[in-house]
Amino acid sequence: MWNIKEAYIDGNFVPVQGTEIIEIINPATEAVIGTATLANRDDAKLAIAAARRAQSGFGNTSKAERIEMLRQLQAAVLGSAERIRDSAIEEYGGVFARTQWVSQYVSQCFANAAQTLEDYPLSRTVGTAQVVMEPVGVAALIAPWNSVAGTVCSKLACAIAAGCASVIKPSELSPLQSRVIAEALHSAGLPGGIFNILLGRGHDVGDELSTHPDIARLSFTGSTATGKLIARAAVDSIKRVSLALTGKSASIVLDDADLATAIPLAINAAFNNSGQACIAGTRLLVPRARLDEVIGAVQAYAATLRVGDPRDPDSAIGPLASLAQYERVQHYIERGLVQGARLIVGGEGRPAGLEKGYFVRPTVFVDVSPQMDIAREEIFGPVLSIMTYDSEEQAIEIANGTVYGLHAYVLARDLERAGRIASRLEAGTVMINRINPELLAPFGGVKQSGIGREFGVLGLESFLEAKSIVSAQ
Ligand code: NAD
Numbered sequence: 001m002w003n004i005k006e007a008y009i010d011g012n013f014v015p016v017q018g019t020e021i022i023e024i025i026n027p028a029t030e031a032v033i034g035t036a037t038l039a040n041r042d043d044a045k046l047a048i049a050a051a052r053r054a055q056s057g058f059g060n061t062s063k064a065e066r067i068e069m070l071r072q073l074q075a076a077v078l079g080s081a082e083r084i085r086d087s088a089i090e091e092y093g094g095v096f097a098r099t100q101w102v103s104q105y106v107s108q109c110f111a112n113a114a115q116t117l118e119d120y121p122l123s124r125t126v127g128t129a130q131v132v133m134e135p136v137g138v139a140a141l142i143a144p145w146n147s148v149a150g151t152v153c154s155k156l157a158c159a160i161a162a163g164c165a166s167v168i169k170p171s172e173l174s175p176l177q178s179r180v181i182a183e184a185l186h187s188a189g190l191p192g193g194i195f196n197i198l199l200g201r202g203h204d205v206g207d208e209l210s211t212h213p214d215i216a217r218l219s220f221t222g223s224t225a226t227g228k229l230i231a232r233a234a235v236d237s238i239k240r241v242s243l244a245l246t247g248k249s250a251s252i253v254l255d256d257a258d259l260a261t262a263i264p265l266a267i268n269a270a271f272n273n274s275g276q277a278c279i280a281g282t283r284l285l286v287p288r289a290r291l292d293e294v295i296g297a298v299q300a301y302a303a304t305l306r307v308g309d310p311r312d313p314d315s316a317i318g319p320l321a322s323l324a325q326y327e328r329v330q331h332y333i334e335r336g337l338v339q340g341a342r343l344i345v346g347g348e349g350r351p352a353g354l355e356k357g358y359f360v361r362p363t364v365f366v367d368v369s370p371q372m373d374i375a376r377e378e379i380f381g382p383v384l385s386i387m388t389y390d391s392e393e394q395a396i397e398i399a400n401g402t403v404y405g406l407h408a409y410v411l412a413r414d415l416e417r418a419g420r421i422a423s424r425l426e427a428g429t430v431m432i433n434r435i436n437p438e439l440l441a442p443f444g445g446v447k448q449s450g451i452g453r454e455f456g457v458l459g460l461e462s463f464l465e466a467k468s469i470v471s472a473q
Contacts, residue, residue, distance in 0.1 A: 011192025
């Protein structure tokens with residue numbers, strides 16, 4: 001049984017002052033596997049003070065020193081890759097292949113940040129000015145439960161590269177993964193206070209981080225609803241805020257697409273991470289004339305996807321992360337049926353043979369209209385809505401007909417045409433015939449999917465502020 005009751009502050013694991021105790025549940029078995037005591041506002045204040053003390057020294061480190069720190073962090077998380085993977089399987093129900101990938105990806109975040117910093121001019125001459133890129137100051141990094149290690153490490157890598165000390169608040173729903181990642185990062189041996197990690201409720205620890213005057217930069221990943229609260233809370237102290245938020249992404253299959261490759265990609269775009277992915281392609285737009293063919297291909301491919309024990313490398317879809325998630329997905333499947341969509345795969349309830357655990361049936365609807373809830377709202381589970389279009393114009397209109405704009409996918413043989421369509425899609429990233437990300441390219445959303453970009457140069461610059469020094473000749 002896990003018993004987690006410490007925060008990581010100033011380089012040490014210290015008992016939290018908060019008193020709220022929550023259970024940690026394995027979503028595949030519904031067994032209680034431990035407890036965690038949440039930090040409170042006072043703990044957050046201590047963490048912010050530690051980061052602030054560290055900031056003046058850390059902010060003055062050289063590029064070479066920070067690159068060395070990033071290399072140490074890279075090695076440390078790589079050395080803990082198996083524990084990171086296993087904690088995501090045990091607490092979150094992430095399937096083996098994905099958690100294995102994430103456990104490698106996190107070390108890549110530090111390697112990429114080191115490379116980006118290496119190539120980045122922190123000082124340059126502009127006209128008669130010397131422009132120096134300085135760390136913004138202490139950063140708060142707030143993460144969701146559906147991608148704990150990935151979000152924490154990608155944000156931390158940019159903060160370290162820029163020279164910003166940070167306070168990290170993972171989701172209170174991920175205590176085990178947060179503890180494991182904190183231990184891994186601690187093993188890098190960086191000076192205390194440069195990063196601090198604590199778990200707590202959003203309205204408590206999260207709010208303290210969003211309002212505290214010593215936090216200069218706030219990097220948030222989570223829902224649009226919370227992002228709006230944070231942006232409002234942060235405005236009084238004019239924090240530099242970036243928000244990576246909710247998605248409702250479209251995958252457009254063009255009429256020339258080879259369905260044998262396009263449909264598996266589209267389904268994986270929708271069901272990756274058991275559908276609990278901000279970038280999930282949850283609306284599949286297909287030419288009306290090819291609908292029957294698409295239905296056949298979707299049913300055939302979906303039948304090959306095994307739902308089951310996340311530890312089993314053959315499982316493609318694991319349990320959802322919590323009972324709340326299970327109920328949320330059931331609600332949306334019911335809404336789809338009530339509002340007139342037609343099931344072609346899955347449906348309500350658990351898959352046959354899986355009576356325990358928060359497993360849902362991967363579900364695909366057709367006859368979905370843009371007004372239905374399942375077409376408009378983020379479901380955050382393996383539920384795909386197929387919609388038809390009659391022209392390229394209409395496909396673009398449907399794809400853009402959402403308040404969100406995180407990702408889009410185009411599946412086509414004619415790459416030039418796919419590129420033309422990509423240029424008209426309102427999304428931070430458009431993927432053509434692939435679903436694996438480019439980790440050096442900027443990542444983020446347009447419209448209500450967010451503000452700001454992570455990764456690469458733009459990710460680094462989001463933690464830097466330009467100072468212009470202009471002197472008489
Ligand atoms: P959430 O918004 O409920 O919580 C995210 C984090 O914010 C948690 O750590 C939570 O404790 C904290 N929080 C909650 N209220 C707060 C407040 N008032 N002040 C400060 N912090 C507060 O989101 P979630 O349910 O954990 O995550 C799922 C959502 O995140 C989905 O909408 C998903 O699309 C989105 N997401 C987006 C991206 C992206 O890169 N765009 C990546 C992953 C997840």
